[in-house]
Amino acid sequence: MLCGCGGDIAEHFAFCPHCGIELRWSAEARRNASSSAGSLCRTLRSCATRTFERLADDHFAGPVPDEESYTKFNLQDIYRLHSDRVVIREFQRSEEALNGADWEWWFHSGGQGFGMRVQAKRAKRGGGYELEHIVRRTGARQSELLVQDAQAAGCFPAYVLYNHRNWVAASQLGQVTDCRHGRGEQAQLGCTLVSALTVHAVLRSRPVKAAYVRDRSVPWHRILCDAPRGKQTGLSMAHAATRHLHQRGLDDLRAAVRAEARWARNRDRYGAAARYGPWDEPEEAGEDGTMAEPDVPDPDFQHAEDEVLDMPIYRDVGEVLARPLSPLPGRVRAMIEGAVTEPPDERAAGAMLIDLTDWKLYNNRGHRRPGNV
Structure with a gap:
């Protein structure tokens, strides 16, 4: 056992x-x-629990390690328990490129798959995150580079948030629930995922409220919790969960733009110095926490949305969201096969490649091994 x-x-x-x-x-x-010891979902839950407690202890003991240290701890655990289907490749980078580095995650089966470009952020002692980080060498905002790099690589842009004991989820999106791999516990909020577009939405508001990002993140094990069923494979289920996260981020960004247009229209009501977040008017909020679309689209709001989403940084967002499972890029196939490849850009710290082929769900005797997704 x-x-x-x-x-x-x-x-x-x-x-x-x-x-x-x-x-x-x-x-x-x-x-x-x-x-279910071979379950990726179960391993991610365990990593989140350890992060939840460790980060809290580090904040009290100090000094607190950076995000890369927590990422390394978690990746080591994932690889140690799942080396039969997880490949990790670290890229060689210059010292300057350490500032603003992120990881690619690729989920694949039978030569097809999808990727996520992931930036990690650890919670401060009070619960906030350094969302407005500027990359020193270029002067560019890290959150913008993340979206640009993700789209260039054909990946979903996302943040992994490392949280600690000061957080109880206020949103239904972030609630920890039981799954077939075990009971839900608050400590599983130690590692959560959120679309980078949700971060962009919040950065359009003043003051920037980290709680908006935190409460729209979900425990990271959710994307690998669904078992294959019917004609849907484990890969397709993970892809659907990731697309849903990204769609919600796009909805959040649209809501932020509408909030700005509403503020501009009603400046006398709000005051010239006021700036409201995109979710501050609950009477217009949808069931998933984002702002609901009006029955009759407002042309001013629609124009504002079109203007923002037509910016170069967002121009390919819809294409990435709509893309079905596709053949893996050549460089990703090469990494899976053990070949040395160049990183897609200087900010890429490495890649984690996860094989979700359904035969992995069976043990050596041909019996189905439960809970292995």
């Missing part, structure tokens, strides 16, 4: 000899837990 850390445990153990956790559960519960 296996502990949640991946180490072997015997029936009579009271404590795991590998991680030291107290094994209070019954033998039957341990057998059920070990049956």
